[in-house]
Amino acid sequence: MSRRLARRDSEVIDRQQPLSFYWCGQLLQGLAGDSLASALLANGIKAVSRSYKYSRHRGVLCSNAEEPNALVDLECEPFLTPNARATQVELYQDLSASSPTAAETPVNRFKRLFKPFGRFMPAGFYYKTFKYPSKWWPHYETLLRTMAGISPSPTQPDPESYDHMYQYCDVLVVGAGVAGLQAALTVARSGAQVLVVDERPQLGGLLYEYGLGEYGKEEIAGKSALQWLRQIRIVLDQMSNVRVLSRTTAFAFHDCNLLHALELRQDHLPLAQRDAALSRQRLHKIRARQVILATGAHERPIAFHNNDLPGVMLASAVLSWVNRYAVSPGDNTVVFCNNDSGLEAAVALKAAGLKLQAVIDCRPDIADSYTQALHGVPLFPGHAVQSATGDAVLQSVSIAPICLQQGKWWVDHSAITNLRCDVLAVAGGWNPVVHLDCHTGSKPHWDEQQLAFMPAMDKAGRFAAGALNGHSAVDACRRDGAFTGVKAIQALGLETTAFEPVEPQSLHTAALFMVPPPDKRHNKLFIDMQNDVTVDDIALAIRENYRCIEHIKRYTGLGFGTDQGKTGNVLGVAIAAQIQGLSMSEVGTTTFRPAYTPVTFAALVGQNRRDLYDPKRYTPMHSAHVEQGAHWETVGQWLRPQYYPQGTEDLDAAVWRECLAARQGLAVMDASTLGKIDIQGRDAREFLNRVYTNAWSKLAPGCCRYGLMLDENGMIFDDGVSACINENHFLMTTTTGGAARVFIWLERWLQTEWPELEVFLTSVTDHWSTTAVVGPKSRALMQRLCTDCDFDNEVFPFMHWRPGTVAGIPARIMRISFSGELAFEINVQANYGHYIWEQVLSAGAKDRITPYGTEAMHVLRAEKGFIIVGQDTDGSMTPVDAGMQWIISRKKTFPWLGKRSLSRSDMLREDRRQLVGLLTINPQQCLTEGAQLVNEPQGKEMQGYVTSSYMSPILHRSIAMAVVKGGRARMGETVYARTAKGTTLEASITSSLFYDPEGACRDG
Incomplete structure (x- = not known):
């Protein structure tokens, strides 16, 4: 070392x-x-x-x-x-x-x-090259993707844990520099609850750089800066209403004073010492009544030729290495500045014992106080660093006289002086950290006095303090923090003493953002060092008519790096303004978006990963399915049996057997996962009339009806069967995956649009267990299980329900069929679900009852042409498109959801995609779901796509459903589908009702 x-x-x-x-x-x-x-x-x-x-x-x-x-x-x-x-x-x-x-x-x-070949890769070069020949594009793409990115992504699961915490406080102080700490202390003395967050391990902000050095003469409230910092930390730690979080970065500011902050709890510990019981990082979600932003300012560089060489640093960074870490970054240091903070840094470095080769100031005069403090150091007022030289690191700089004439900087390139150095400390002014204030839409404004974009602070409940307000002197930041704290107290409605506002102290910054190079060819004046954006890149973008700063950003990549252009964006704006002859205010800034600094994905997720990422839900019969060897699939969080293999059966063989059992014998399915919503109230019928397309006014108790929901745009949203329990009581079922979405949807309409309706909704999905008994022999089985209910077709017709006692358990028995066969659904309290399932299997053993899963259910419903919302519909399909005109009521007085949208001209086009059936010319060939359809074997104009495709056991051939342009008017036409293997399959458009079109099987 x-x-x-x-x-x-x-x-x-x-x-x-x-x-x-x-x-x-x-x-x-x-x-x-x-x-x-x-x-x-x-x-x-x-x-x-x-x-x-x-x-x-x-x-x-x-x-x-x-x-x-x-x-x-x-x-x-x-x-x-x-x-x-x-x-x-x-x-x-x-x-x-x-x-x-x-x-x-x-x-x-x-x-x-x-x-x-860097000269051949200017801004946007990838938009203008790699165009020909087009067949080479895969090779170009591979090349570009190989070169893209910086670090490899982790490939193994992260073994560490992360968590979230919700915080509530009266005042949140972001930034624990001088202003932030004083603001926190001022507010805390009023009794308010205060939370302070700061990204650094130590509190104090830039006080270490500009106030705590051995050379320092800064005093705060009559004490040395170091004494003041230690004392205020002790005081804050002793106050029960103050909490201070170091290593915590506020990275997002949302509406209503909601901020997200990431705390690094164990990142500073060796891997072996990290406590597995504690989270590595914690995401704080903070809601504050008032927010004080004391986020400070970032020093900005100055662009000159080769300003990216290792050894070129910001002056504040050099001070940080010296004061915080007692590290000298080099043997020979040159300071280059355009403001007084650079001269202060030079004084500090000299006092710290660093060898200063020279101090270069672009301004024509240096104040006497600095001249005296820098006695013995060569001073070059009215000069600028023209270029830096070095192989892998900085070895020397070339300086030249510079002056400002008629608003432009002129460099005398004939009077070059070379200075050997290995560190160049650049002080190009300060950019207040306005990012958080801008996250909620505020726009910073350019201040000609400060030569910086200042925060708007135009939202209620937030205040700026310290360097964010343009203050540079340490004690001025303290007094401004106190003043801001008083304002926050007043906003809380608490009593406090008045405090005088503090005027910002000028650093006399000169508007030098770039040193004009001697030769306009082959110069590298870097603006954004992470993305290699140069002054020439910005000039090129403007020449190509990308004049808006947002367009310049996207064309050049300015500010697109992980640092979001914290050091380069203002330089980019200044260069764009200079080239176009505009003011900084006219150019403006790019949009600041969360996150302020990179955030670990796992921290955003918190504990919602692995098994907790998406909770698994199990039906009451789950253990029975496990015993029967079910293979599983996840449907809307539910773990459902996909099929039940016997012996060496694969998926196809098992599904074939299960489908035939449902069609020709006796089968059973666990349908407990369907969403169930209990609807009660005086206006329950009217409510159903408004959310469903069909009529519900005359549905009698004991009856069921299929209903279709549309969204406001007239597109199919969900479907299901609802049963009338009594005059003002209904039980609605929804799709498995749509249960939560539908419930929230219904509540939204009740609470925001129809508050006059007296309706009460309760989600009862987990309260009921449903066993579906399906097949021609299902009536006989139900008669054996339930003796107090008449299952005769005339007494218990289709789409009705009856109360009954099944195997000694009270139940609601519904005659509903999603297979087209005779079927009964047994609904009991969830605790009895497993028992009922076992009783059904036991009673049906002599008829070789067969459990079937979701895959067989899909085949059975497709044979009957029943849709599955989300598979045969995609959010752009109306009931007319799906061939369900019959379910649209034209007589209801109140306009149901989506009704008006169905009359729009686009909905009436004859070439809309419509749901139809497809039969392959070769009945043993099965279409691929998602396959695009064309009119000719080599056609390119897409006519639609396949939504469902299966091999039908009862029909001994393949069947498919698809959406096709103007499909219902094209019955009998031939379309072609390409397979993943490159072959073409031929199919005929037909009705989507493939099996039992008369519906005779429904009644057994």
Whole structure:
């Protein structure tokens, strides 16, 4: 660790706790408290990555979340974390890190072959190349996908746990710098509940960089900055109404003061020391009455030729390495600035003992106070860094005189001075971190005094403090934090003392965003270093008429990286404004969207993964199905038997046997998963009239009716059978997968559109168990099981229900059929479901009763042409399209849902896709579900597609259902379907009712 400096009061490292870690397989040493970036610099490693497009060497530019270059992979599978920022990774024992772009992998070596051809890869080059010949596109695509991306994605399940926590507070303070801490203390003294979140391990923000150095003269409220920080932390820790979360990043700001924040609870611990009982990361969902944003500001760079070389850093980053981590990033440092904070950084670095080669300031004059403080250091007012030079790292810079004339910067390229250095500290001004404020639609405005985009803060319940408000002096940030805290207290309606507002202090920033190069050819002035976006790229986009900043962003990739352009976006806006002759306000900013920094997918999911990702639901007969060897499929969270193989039967053989049993003998199915909604109330009938397309006013108790629901656009939404229990009481059934969706849909209409209706809905899906007894012998079986009910066809007709006692258990018996055969559904309380199932199997044993699963059910219903919502419909199909005109009532007084939409001109087109049947010319050939249909064997104009396709055991041939343009008028026509093997199958359009068109089997 040759770059470590002498001990200093402001350091956060523990020199008594050395740590070993691995960088690209090399064993290195660091200290507890180091970040990975500071440890690498302490070991003399500057080049930590290569750029995305040009494969140029890159080093650390920043010291925190805004870092665009130092993306690293941490650990190995299954603990692999890709694209972590080395500046935010806390060092721990045996940490293993590597550079995904600099590692010697085949992909990286392949990328470097393109480095000499960078001039042929300007912005948008992929839109203009790879066009010919078109047959080569698969090869082009493979090439582009090989080069895309940075880190590999993990391939193994993450063994660590994550959780969510809901937080409620009076005031949320985002950012624990000077302003944030003072605001929190001010609010907490009023008795309000305060929550403070900050992304860093230590509180204090940039106080370590600009207030805690040994050279520092900053005082806060009459104390040294370090004393003040320690004292306020002690006070806050002792207050019961304050909670402080460090290592916690607020990454999303939603409406109504809802913020999401990610807490890194164990990322800083060695893998072996992480507690498996605790979550690695926690997602906080915070609802606050008032929000104080004290998010600070990011220092911005200045664009010049080769400004991406390792060793070119922001001045605040250099101060961070020196003050926080006691690391000197180089031997010879040059400071290049356009504002007073750069001069302050130079003074601080000189006081810290770094060797300053020169201080370059683009402004013509340097204040006497800085001149005196920098005595002995060569000063170059009115100069700028024209270019940087070096092979893999910075070796020297070229500076030249610069002046501002008529709003433009002019460089005297004839008076070049070369300075040898290995660190260039750049201070190009400050960008307030407006991201969170913008997440809810606020637009930042350009402030000519601050030369920065300032937050709008135009939403109720939020305030800005500190550097976000444009303050730069440490004590000014403290006083502004106190003032903002007072405003938050007043917004809460609590009593407080008045506090005077604080005017921002100017840093006298010059509007230098780019140093004009001497030669406009082959210059690389980088704006967005992660995506290799240059000044020339922005100019090219504008020449090609992409003038809106949002279009420039998408054409060039500006701000598209994992850093979201935190250091480059404002430079990009400034360059675009300069080229087009517009003001910064006229150009504006791109849209800021969550997340502010990358968030682990697992943290968003929390505990909702593996078995908890989607809860499994089981019917009361589940154990019986297991004993019978059922093969399963998941339907709307329910685990349902797909088929019951016997011996060596495969799916096809088992389904064939099950279907024939239902058609020719006796079969049984578990139908408990159908959604069930209990509907009661004085207006229950009227409610059904409004949500179903058919009439329900005259449905008598003891009767059932099939109903079809449409959405507001007239498209099929769900279907099912509803039974009239008594005059004001109905039991509605829905599709298995649509139960929750339908229930929410009905509640929405009741509560928001029809509050005048007296209707009460209760989901009773889990209350009832349903056993469907199907087949010609089902009536005889039911008579054996239930002696107090007459099952004669005249007494118990189709689409009716009767109460009865089945095997000693009270039941509702419904005569409903989804197979077209004689069928009865036995509905009992769920606790009796398993018992009833066993009794049915026992009573039907002499008739060789056969359980059947969902696959046989699909075949049986398709033979009868019954639709399955979501399979034969796709959200764009009306009842007319499905051939169900018969279910549309024309007499109901109140307009049911979707009625008006059905009269739109588009709904009346004769060429709409309509549901029809298909029979292949070769009856043993089965169409593929999803296959596209054309009019000719080699046709290209799609006519429709296959929705359902099966081999019918009762018909001894294949059948299919499909949607075809104008299908019902094309009966007998031939269409063609391509298979996955490349062959073409020929089929004839027919009715979708393939079996028992007269319906004779329904009555047994």
